[in-house]
Amino acid sequence: MLKRFIQVLVGGVAGSGSLTAGAVIGRALHRLGYHVVGVNEYPSIIRGGHTAYWVRAGVEPVYEIDYPSDYVIALDKATFSVHSRDIERDTVIIYDEESLGKQDVDAVTVNVPFKRIIRENKLNPLVTNMVGVGAAAALMGIPVTFIEKAIEDQFPRGGPLVEMDKKAVILGYEYASSMTENIEPARLPDPPRRGRRVFVTGNEAASLAMVRAGVRFYAAYPMTPASPILHYMARISREKDIIVIQAESEIAAAQMVVGAAWAGVRAATATSGGGFALMQETFSMAGMFETPAVFILAMRAGPSTGMATQNGQADLLWTVFSGHGEFPRIVVAPRDQYEMYNRVIEVFNLAEKYRVPAVIVEDKHLAESHRSIEEPPENIVIDRGAVLSRREAEERIKRGWVFKPYEITETGVSPWVPPGTPGAIVKSESSEHNEEGYVSSHPEIAAAMYEKRMRKERFLRKEIEEKHDPVKTYGDPDKASLTVYTWGSATNAVLEASRHLAGRGVGLYVVQVVYMAPFPVNRFMEAYEPVRGKPSLTVEYNYTGQLGKLIRMETGVRADGHIGKYDGRPFRGIELAEKIASWLRR
Amino acid sequence: MLKRFIQVLVGGVAGSGSLTAGAVIGRALHRLGYHVVGVNEYPSIIRGGHTAYWVRAGVEPVYEIDYPSDYVIALDKATFSVHSRDIERDTVIIYDEESLGKQDVDAVTVNVPFKRIIRENKLNPLVTNMVGVGAAAALMGIPVTFIEKAIEDQFPRGGPLVEMDKKAVILGYEYASSMTENIEPARLPDPPRRGRRVFVTGNEAASLAMVRAGVRFYAAYPMTPASPILHYMARISREKDIIVIQAESEIAAAQMVVGAAWAGVRAATATSGGGFALMQETFSMAGMFETPAVFILAMRAGPSTGMATQNGQADLLWTVFSGHGEFPRIVVAPRDQYEMYNRVIEVFNLAEKYRVPAVIVEDKHLAESHRSIEEPPENIVIDRGAVLSRREAEERIKRGWVFKPYEITETGVSPWVPPGTPGAIVKSESSEHNEEGYVSSHPEIAAAMYEKRMRKERFLRKEIEEKHDPVKTYGDPDKASLTVYTWGSATNAVLEASRHLAGRGVGLYVVQVVYMAPFPVNRFMEAYEPVRGKPSLTVEYNYTGQLGKLIRMETGVRADGHIGKYDGRPFRGIELAEKIASWLRR
Amino acid sequence: MSMIARDTGQVITWCPGCGNFGILTAFQRAVRELGIPPWKIVVVTGIGCHGKICNYIYANSLHTIHGRVPPIATAIKLVNPELLVVGFAGDGDAYGIGMGHLPHIIRRNVDVKLIVHNNRLYGLTTGQASPTSDKGQKTRSTPYGVVEEPVNPIAMAISLGASFVARGFAGDPGHLAWLFKEAFKHKGFALIDVFQPCITFDKIHTYQYYRQRVYKLEETGHDPSNREEALRKAYECCDRIPIGIFYRVEKPTLEEQLPEIKDKPPMVDRPLGSSIRDLLAKYHSLAE
Amino acid sequence: MSMIARDTGQVITWCPGCGNFGILTAFQRAVRELGIPPWKIVVVTGIGCHGKICNYIYANSLHTIHGRVPPIATAIKLVNPELLVVGFAGDGDAYGIGMGHLPHIIRRNVDVKLIVHNNRLYGLTTGQASPTSDKGQKTRSTPYGVVEEPVNPIAMAISLGASFVARGFAGDPGHLAWLFKEAFKHKGFALIDVFQPCITFDKIHTYQYYRQRVYKLEETGHDPSNREEALRKAYECCDRIPIGIFYRVEKPTLEEQLPEIKDKPPMVDRPLGSSIRDLLAKYHSLAE
Numbered sequence A, B: 001m002l003k004r005f006i007q008v009l010v011g012g013v014a015g016s017g018s019l020t021a022g023a024v025i026g027r028a029l030h031r032l033g034y035h036v037v038g039v040n041e042y043p044s045i046i047r048g049g050h051t052a053y054w055v056r057a058g059v060e061p062v063y064e065i066d067y068p069s070d071y072v073i074a075l076d077k078a079t080f081s082v083h084s085r086d087i088e089r090d091t092v093i094i095y096d097e098e099s100l101g102k103q104d105v106d107a108v109t110v111n112v113p114f115k116r117i118i119r120e121n122k123l124n125p126l127v128t129n130m131v132g133v134g135a136a137a138a139l140m141g142i143p144v145t146f147i148e149k150a151i152e153d154q155f156p157r158g159g160p161l162v163e164m165d166k167k168a169v170i171l172g173y174e175y176a177s178s179m180t181e182n183i184e185p186a187r188l189p190d191p192p193r194r195g196r197r198v199f200v201t202g203n204e205a206a207s208l209a210m211v212r213a214g215v216r217f218y219a220a221y222p223m224t225p226a227s228p229i230l231h232y233m234a235r236i237s238r239e240k241d242i243i244v245i246q247a248e249s250e251i252a253a254a255q256m257v258v259g260a261a262w263a264g265v266r267a268a269t270a271t272s273g274g275g276f277a278l279m280q281e282t283f284s285m286a287g288m289f290e291t292p293a294v295f296i297l298a299m300r301a302g303p304s305t306g307m308a309t310q311n312g313q314a315d316l317l318w319t320v321f322s323g324h325g326e327f328p329r330i331v332v333a334p335r336d337q338y339e340m341y342n343r344v345i346e347v348f349n350l351a352e353k354y355r356v357p358a359v360i361v362e363d364k365h366l367a368e369s370h371r372s373i374e375e376p377p378e379n380i381v382i383d384r385g386a387v388l389s390r391r392e393a394e395e396r397i398k399r400g401w402v403f404k405p406y407e408i409t410e411t412g413v414s415p416w417v418p419p420g421t422p423g424a425i426v427k428s429e430s431s432e433h434n435e436e437g438y439v440s441s442h443p444e445i446a447a448a449m450y451e452k453r454m455r456k457e458r459f460l461r462k463e464i465e466e467k468h469d470p471v472k473t474y475g476d477p478d479k480a481s482l483t484v485y486t487w488g489s490a491t492n493a494v495l496e497a498s499r500h501l502a503g504r505g506v507g508l509y510v511v512q513v514v515y516m517a518p519f520p521v522n523r524f525m526e527a528y529e530p531v532r533g534k535p536s537l538t539v540e541y542n543y544t545g546q547l548g549k550l551i552r553m554e555t556g557v558r559a560d561g562h563i564g565k566y567d568g569r570p571f572r573g574i575e576l577a578e579k580i581a582s583w584l585r586r
Numbered sequence C, D: 001m002s003m004i005a006r007d008t009g010q011v012i013t014w015c016p017g018c019g020n021f022g023i024l025t026a027f028q029r030a031v032r033e034l035g036i037p038p039w040k041i042v043v044v045t046g047i048g049c050h051g052k053i054c055n056y057i058y059a060n061s062l063h064t065i066h067g068r069v070p071p072i073a074t075a076i077k078l079v080n081p082e083l084l085v086v087g088f089a090g091d092g093d094a095y096g097i098g099m100g101h102l103p104h105i106i107r108r109n110v111d112v113k114l115i116v117h118n119n120r121l122y123g124l125t126t127g128q129a130s131p132t133s134d135k136g137q138k139t140r141s142t143p144y145g146v147v148e149e150p151v152n153p154i155a156m157a158i159s160l161g162a163s164f165v166a167r168g169f170a171g172d173p174g175h176l177a178w179l180f181k182e183a184f185k186h187k188g189f190a191l192i193d194v195f196q197p198c199i200t201f202d203k204i205h206t207y208q209y210y211r212q213r214v215y216k217l218e219e220t221g222h223d224p225s226n227r228e229e230a231l232r233k234a235y236e237c238c239d240r241i242p243i244g245i246f247y248r249v250e251k252p253t254l255e256e257q258l259p260e261i262k263d264k265p266p267m268v269d270r271p272l273g274s275s276i277r278d279l280l281a282k283y284h285s286l287a288e
Ligand SMILES: Cc1ncc(C[n+]2csc(CCOP(=O)(O)OP(=O)(O)O)c2C)c(N)n1
Pocket: A221, A222, A223, A224, A250, A274, A275, A278, A305, C046, C047, C048, C049, C050, C051, C065, C066, C089, C090, C091, C092, C093, C094, C117, C119, C121, C122, C123, C124, C125, C130
């Protein structure tokens, strides 16, 4: 039975390899050329507890996972109860009756004796998950070689367990192949040929972007869901000559990043809400220093420690107004892995050009989910703007240029010379200061410096509005019955829901705000103009509708309603579609 | 020459006693029964640098200092140059020609030989300032006994220097009395009889309120302009049985305060922007714990270290959205010292009643300025709301009540029992949790707890709107040509300006927002209704017009313009009046 | 496979075999043997695998944010000195992000106990280096090995004058329970650093590793009142590693030195709403 | 009365007679004698009276926020190891709010120098107690006397294995300049705690007080390579107080241990925009 999309769920106890199994299936489908998203869910527990991984694939773009799943690989009993909405009558559930007992479920069950297969073939029980993968592959029609390749992709460093994984896959594959006669499994049409694509998480995309953008200094303190960036950067530190420091705290990490950027390199850190809270004072300092330090904020469900491994978008307003005092900053929230890559590079350019701190906001769902995307381009612009190289600065100085670190200019931006340049004395002050960087609280100097800093925002906003596509729209405003304002990973859920709603005759016009600060008022109003006065909603992973509040503050436009999700889980396409439909009926 | 108001400026090098001299004159006028404000300005320098103190007094209420000053006691040359706008033709300048040299200034100069008087009477040069005070008192017609009393008020612990101060006052008084014939000094009408009044700073009012409200634990890390609260609380810790801890950092102070409030007492801390930045993570935790920790945020000019001893109101939006994640909080910004006292007590009641963290926002200008106010009332309501005493809790438990720290209730508020109560197990979790306080990331429990917390905001807002006068208005909306939205100490400048503008036929309608969170939407709209569509402005000590942004976000009402001041200095009445007038002419 | 903490009914989510079980067992034995009722105990935990312990102990508890056990525990003790306040922190928690509090709780000598689950890495965040990781140790965040030297918390605490400094081993809960009891009976701040094998992320510092190396100070006639000797022992490493009480000295606690607390009913029970009349009369100026 | 820092033209706003002048003088002498040009120096200061020193030194400088000198100085050094990076911190700054960084900069042994202006109180905020105030000392924030014991930063640093630990006295700028030079020549992290009389808020720890008590370690044949001896000296107090180099040991610096830095041009001069093609080919999964 051919389907437009296929969704696979792998569920099991943490440590049972359900996440790996799911990712391997995702990688195989990606290698085959399908659009794929891969989403994990796990508790803040190292072993034990239930974990799950969803893969959704199609020939057309896939935005978000949905209900139901076409295949479920159940490695534990909880899979049946926790994910009941994933299971419908047509769902094929692969599980081992011997291990879990016969489950009473209204679906197509396929009993694969995982335990027996492992036992009889003297395999390590750790590869049980791969028996399931093999069985699913057989039913889905994924060639075994693609699964093998996917395993190599997943474990690039190889090892004996990898070989055993492959063996387990083949055993599962063979077992299931021999028993497909009585079911009609869902399959995808043949994939199209596509250009080079990669299967990456938001965190990986951000890391790749940092490498490409020329980051030379990365410091961080571990914090879910940002830690994978630290792991990535540490791993590649030697081959790419990047200084990577695990700091003693987020305060230290942020200070280091400002120090490194001050000393003349591109520098960044990543953290989650609690860590960014600790960076607030330094963030304000970066504003005062006018240092282009870059912060990645990977949001999770809050407040406080919240649900450390679950999703949330509740830090938006706090981030937009971060740090005491007023100063321009960049806050950008990409929608998916591909946009992440491009926006991160864009933000490094803008931060250096305007000498402002920047925050890239992602949520856990984007940070840790996989997506097959076009290979990130290498031919991107790297523009250090106001940051001179030491050589260039020295030459200018020899030609008579007098460097003042806080020179008052028309745009407010002062060229920057890295310390260690003969002829330049580089001074920065966290207190109010004059053009040379010496402390001053003279009212006129203070006001002039304040205005210099704030002036930059005007030019920055203009550039963003004119060149960087800060507000993206999807759908036809004229045909739409509803406008949805959204941002970050929630956009994907809206796009997925919009497919369902289109089927019900409800057209959505989706407005994704990418730049949150400086807020692209004009571009937003352009997007808004065609739907002025028509019904609108915000969809966000929070309770209060923070994007909606920000839009109203900045433009006066008020959404008529808000659909929020704050239980830590992503919206499924149909779930959101139903919520929107029932809001429309309200 | 009788005047409605009289203003005195004392200027001198830091360490010359100009601040003390000013405060003493202020205290004397206060004792006489006048309305008085006293404002200081000093650099972030321990000795040296120019400092100044302004006293403004009248029979009618005085809101803010103004231009020009009627009297200037110049203890250094800088007084003439830095405060040129304070000096007009009628200004009487008292100074020592021998020390400063003859100053070329178009004003009434009175040469009092400070140095010679000190020398001839073998006084300590430290009391030079008091010779000036004596001279000014003579000209102003303040009885010497009132000055003496004021000195005792200023230095309640007495000592030999105090005696010398008094002697110096008399000498200055006598000298000036002998030479008043050729000038016609400005004087105030006789003061009315009034009830008991006190002359206090915003910080003192807040401290008194904490004592009265029953604070039993105060922890802080020193930070201008909040440190005087620490000094006050430390001084009275023994007589009032309050635990006062100087913490190792603001993080520690905030944690201590949450710990103490958790353990069952009223607890607070005070800090400025940089310190509150460090408290952000704990603030969010207090939201999750639902612990009524109280934070006083004394704003100074930012960002970062900024101007440590100057004024600013640029932390508003950051405060309103403080902490990662969403949770209800109280943010209140009193206008003056009297309101400070009452609001602080109010906030302790509300915080405990709704179990939310609270921030009292003051700016340096309010924190450190003196004002003569009615004696703070003692007959105020103390209502601990949801916080039970151990005795009460124990009795309830004995009668069969089962205590759950996060019991889900209709209002979202769960009664609280202090740990150490037999029969109660008190558990709090910074992670999402169930009603017993055990960790849970179950999606339904998480959503229910989130809703429970957020639900409190609705009830809290309602109570604030109905009982606590969260939006105050001044002036007649129907006769007004302009509405001004303002907050905190800026309100006083607007009220002072409104006097000037009334003279020019411009009536102001002033809307002071006191509660910033939860925002009193209905009460604001009531205040707005009569001036809907008429011109309006925001006046704040910041650049971007943060109250204006907040109002627009919460109500859609948009002010037509913003007059900000961000050089660290307060508005003078006439200065602001001129700015408003020229905005009206724009 | 899922274990339930008997007292609280919560599923224990530590990896089976984790050293944290030994610490939990030892703590429960200690308070049982000392006869302290649950409502008189306050457990304060940091963030990490260790921090979950508050879910498994039937007593008052507070799970604070990462690294902040010392200050919040201090306040609770001051507000109600009748409570036994015990902090449980991780090595990352106490010696990494929270390091700034340790010297200060030591200076204050408040009667709070701090038990550090020292697994020499960041467990809950899946195995990054911690301040007590060995130099050269390969972890998630240090794929080429840690370059920093580990901190020596025992030496540091002794050098700062902590009044009770001990080390335990989670693989010997009996000995650990004894240590806890000694610490709880001690008047003043106590630091108990506990070797806690992380069986998931650390293949070096295993139970085996420690079993082969640890020996008990109290069996060697060590005199815990001798600071120099204590410091010498603190540096003993890595073939033979001492556990037990390194250093113990009596000195006044913070509570004893604050007259607003000493010999008075706990703050939590005092009435609200002091008068301010006397203050207004006495201090016309307090900002001086 | 207002003094101008000759090099920078800035008015010096320390109280006349403040111990900070001695530190400024000693620093200027040290860099002059070592012949280090201003553009090769980075001065990093904390917040406090001490922190103003960056306005009086003609060199690159960065006035960070309160307590954060160690991490920001570390990053600057790593980005450009050719620079002499010298931190100036206060006792409140380094041992109070910033205490959490000290053990970690010691562990890293990065080639950064940390000079602590130890005036035993918070100067700029008008004289509150600091972690080095004496027990019993009355200050603005402790009108009834400090109840905590002071930290002993020298002992703490030695016990943590700092590679260079010294103490100076602002009243002896000649000796201090020598100490600074030794520290600057040392390869690795150096802590120099400097007794700095605050003539405004501290009437006890005056120049006189220190002059009567300090003696020079190098005049007593002290062996700075002996840790136990160094620790013993660190506790010597309060009739005779040693100044000089307590402890000095050679060990690899952080920079030397990071191959991405060692023997390569400073990061600040490296080109931007590495290729990612190889990463995409090699690591299909990096979050494992
Ligand atoms: C401010 C902040 N930063 C980072 C984290 C993420 N985090 C949670 S647990 C942990 C490490 C815990 O290590 P440790 O304290 O040694 O505890 P263990 O898990 O090893 O018991 C970190 C960094 C956090 N919760 N808060």
